[in-house]
Amino acid sequence: MTTELYAKGLAIFEKIAGATTPEVIEKFNQIHPDLAKTVVEFPYGDILSRPGLDLKTRQIVTVASLVALGNALSQLKAHVQGALNVGWTEAEIKEVILQMAVYAGFPAMLNAMFAAQEVFEQHKK
Amino acid sequence: MTTELYAKGLAIFEKIAGATTPEVIEKFNQIHPDLAKTVVEFPYGDILSRPGLDLKTRQIVTVASLVALGNALSQLKAHVQGALNVGWTEAEIKEVILQMAVYAGFPAMLNAMFAAQEVFEQHKK
Amino acid sequence: MTTELYAKGLAIFEKIAGATTPEVIEKFNQIHPDLAKTVVEFPYGDILSRPGLDLKTRQIVTVASLVALGNALSQLKAHVQGALNVGWTEAEIKEVILQMAVYAGFPAMLNAMFAAQEVFEQHKK
Amino acid sequence: MTTELYAKGLAIFEKIAGATTPEVIEKFNQIHPDLAKTVVEFPYGDILSRPGLDLKTRQIVTVASLVALGNALSQLKAHVQGALNVGWTEAEIKEVILQMAVYAGFPAMLNAMFAAQEVFEQHKK
Amino acid sequence: MTTELYAKGLAIFEKIAGATTPEVIEKFNQIHPDLAKTVVEFPYGDILSRPGLDLKTRQIVTVASLVALGNALSQLKAHVQGALNVGWTEAEIKEVILQMAVYAGFPAMLNAMFAAQEVFEQHKK
Amino acid sequence: MTTELYAKGLAIFEKIAGATTPEVIEKFNQIHPDLAKTVVEFPYGDILSRPGLDLKTRQIVTVASLVALGNALSQLKAHVQGALNVGWTEAEIKEVILQMAVYAGFPAMLNAMFAAQEVFEQHKK
Numbered sequence: 179m180t181t182e183l184y185a186k187g188l189a190i191f192e193k194i195a196g197a198t199t200p201e202v203i204e205k206f207n208q209i210h211p212d213l214a215k216t217v218v219e220f221p222y223g224d225i226l227s228r229p230g231l232d233l234k235t236r237q238i239v240t241v242a243s244l245v246a247l248g249n250a251l252s253q254l255k256a257h258v259q260g261a262l263n264v265g266w267t268e269a270e271i272k273e274v275i276l277q278m279a280v281y282a283g284f285p286a287m288l289n290a291m292f293a294a295q296e297v298f299e300q301h302k303k
Numbered sequence: 304m305t306t307e308l309y310a311k312g313l314a315i316f317e318k319i320a321g322a323t324t325p326e327v328i329e330k331f332n333q334i335h336p337d338l339a340k341t342v343v344e345f346p347y348g349d350i351l352s353r354p355g356l357d358l359k360t361r362q363i364v365t366v367a368s369l370v371a372l373g374n375a376l377s378q379l380k381a382h383v384q385g386a387l388n389v390g391w392t393e394a395e396i397k398e399v400i401l402q403m404a405v406y407a408g409f410p411a412m413l414n415a416m417f418a419a420q421e422v423f424e425q426h427k428k
Numbered sequence: 429m430t431t432e433l434y435a436k437g438l439a440i441f442e443k444i445a446g447a448t449t450p451e452v453i454e455k456f457n458q459i460h461p462d463l464a465k466t467v468v469e470f471p472y473g474d475i476l477s478r479p480g481l482d483l484k485t486r487q488i489v490t491v492a493s494l495v496a497l498g499n500a501l502s503q504l505k506a507h508v509q510g511a512l513n514v515g516w517t518e519a520e521i522k523e524v525i526l527q528m529a530v531y532a533g534f535p536a537m538l539n540a541m542f543a544a545q546e547v548f549e550q551h552k553k
Numbered sequence: 554m555t556t557e558l559y560a561k562g563l564a565i566f567e568k569i570a571g572a573t574t575p576e577v578i579e580k581f582n583q584i585h586p587d588l589a590k591t592v593v594e595f596p597y598g599d600i601l602s603r604p605g606l607d608l609k610t611r612q613i614v615t616v617a618s619l620v621a622l623g624n625a626l627s628q629l630k631a632h633v634q635g636a637l638n639v640g641w642t643e644a645e646i647k648e649v650i651l652q653m654a655v656y657a658g659f660p661a662m663l664n665a666m667f668a669a670q671e672v673f674e675q676h677k678k
Numbered sequence: 679m680t681t682e683l684y685a686k687g688l689a690i691f692e693k694i695a696g697a698t699t700p701e702v703i704e705k706f707n708q709i710h711p712d713l714a715k716t717v718v719e720f721p722y723g724d725i726l727s728r729p730g731l732d733l734k735t736r737q738i739v740t741v742a743s744l745v746a747l748g749n750a751l752s753q754l755k756a757h758v759q760g761a762l763n764v765g766w767t768e769a770e771i772k773e774v775i776l777q778m779a780v781y782a783g784f785p786a787m788l789n790a791m792f793a794a795q796e797v798f799e800q801h802k803k
Numbered sequence: 804m805t806t807e808l809y810a811k812g813l814a815i816f817e818k819i820a821g822a823t824t825p826e827v828i829e830k831f832n833q834i835h836p837d838l839a840k841t842v843v844e845f846p847y848g849d850i851l852s853r854p855g856l857d858l859k860t861r862q863i864v865t866v867a868s869l870v871a872l873g874n875a876l877s878q879l880k881a882h883v884q885g886a887l888n889v890g891w892t893e894a895e896i897k898e899v900i901l902q903m904a905v906y907a908g909f910p911a912m913l914n915a916m917f918a919a920q921e922v923f924e925q926h927k928k
Binding site for chain 1: 307368
């Protein structure tokens, strides 16, 4: 059942999700037999593993888009941790979130800042 | 009427808007006496000019957020041109837009890709 | 105070909300004297009771739209239960939610999948 | 370069896009070498071709989600045509759009109704 | 077919839509036999005609919400004209739109400002 | 570090946030050294303090926009309290929220109504 695409995607997924990978995959499996496959294969195997843009840049644009969407705080927290995992600093991530006030408005920026802060505090422990 | 903040913001604005700066500012002035001031001072003077993140990174997260918002194609086109102006390539910008299919869905990605393509074609002339 | 439109709407509302109907109506009444009337009359009395489309189809498009909106998880949970009440299976509802990854993006799909799972687990007890 | 997944996806894509398939694929190819692949493989090859829900139901929930998103009128028009192609009637599609006033608001419903009307008028010729 | 609710709604609708009322109603009728009824009865007959808030205040909050939604420029233009019709000035409406930069972001504000400007220019002729 | 703009903004901020001002500012300071500055200076110092529209009107359009955005319930609650602080009644605020069902849909209206109700109940104590 593990396709080549899944394996390729999982390798990228692990760089971003880090140590939480097994529990996230397990959480997907408990809900739907194909959810892990769907999340790993297309986003990570097909898109994030594409050449032409480094993973670090890909991760910060993901963070920016999740702030702008405004209704994806759970995913934002996971990807803020992912941004730390691929080399962005807390200060840089906060700059990106702050900048989003311009494009997505202050409420989206503030909700994102508070959500991200939970990740940074967890990270410091 | 030109504040220090406006001058600081305009310097950044010009790096992104390039040769179109005077006509954009003029367009704002025709609509509202304080619109140019409002657009230049806070977004560019206060936020984009902050240290802690280089302008090139700031510009690509702006592009990503505009794709994710989905209803800002006019601004997206201006900022795709801005991304070219600060050193991103057409191929890299298209990677960012393509990646947004994952987070914002295929319709938002496709609308952004078609809008950006207009900019790239204009740019080649 | 009970209009003909309210009675007509309530009959549809009960098919979707099932046994939870009295508590939902009561919850509306505690907040605003016209809230139950507003929610029952137009959406259910005027729109969902229209001929031309069966209630089962109407309910699944409601579920899809709530996934796409992305900021209506409480309503999504109520309407996932409603979808079960009018004859959709858990597996079919999950197919609809999974499909929304294409149009609304993965974060909206995942948040909806987790919210729906709470309903399915409650339903099994 | 044509994968099994692409072939599987294209078969579904053709049921929905009908006679417009070659021009849509060509339009994608003109913009990005991998755009057709990305649009056909995951949405159509992976998701819409899944068993567990018939294509007719899948198409109407797509229409509903595009109305709810509110910023995908071009895709909505393509998928309203797709809904006609897989067996929905104009009257049924209009019921779905009208119903969206409840969940996504009247502006989203009205914009969708006007966009869909263009498709129905084209279709009658 | 003209209900009491429709008549009540139409009286409010005319205060907002002014001289354009017959053509707007006609446009609705050309698309769907119940569209005018649906738009006039619930929004205008049920909601905007409620006591407890004057029509002038109701109209400016409508304008603000349409700016915030960001994908309803056609409705925004109609309601900017409506705001003029019920006594708001061009300068006041522009203040509301400008303020929306804070909550909905600069792109939503700018798109709204340009759309509203078309109305103001038309109005001056 | 306290600029003239900050002082001007804080005076408006205090009219809206009332007694909660010090704790809100403190919460911002704990997350980012410039967050209070950013929130107070542009939204309050630059925009809400502009002449041409009274603060009471400005506050109700803010409430409407937050209902329409649909993903800013925390900010909505703060600004519902702010609306009470500048002279709107509970009944008037509920009228505005109810009206938003028309433009933003019933889920956005209902989520806002429940969030606002928490503020009104707190206020009565």
